Amino acid sequence: MYNQANQSASATSNRAVVPEAKQALNTMKYEIANELGINLKQGYNGDLPSRQAGYIGGYMVKRLIEQAERQMAGK
Secondary structure (H helix, E strand, O other): OOHHHHHHHHHHHOOOOOOOHHHHHHHHHHHHHHHHOOOOOOOOOOOOHHHHHHHHHHHHHHHHHHHHHHHHHHO
């Protein structure tokens, strides 16, 4: 049962819950990479070290949480 639940979670984890937000998230990814001084190219970035990719994703999550907190606070 665990394996079946894990498979369905991983099958949906790469799909956007709000497809309209895809472009905004993509733009944010490139902005953050630029701020961190990471050369992120359009298309394939498989040569990017995991550490750098992790920094980009981590900062994206941090910024999204900050935005959600401001929205919940009514600011």
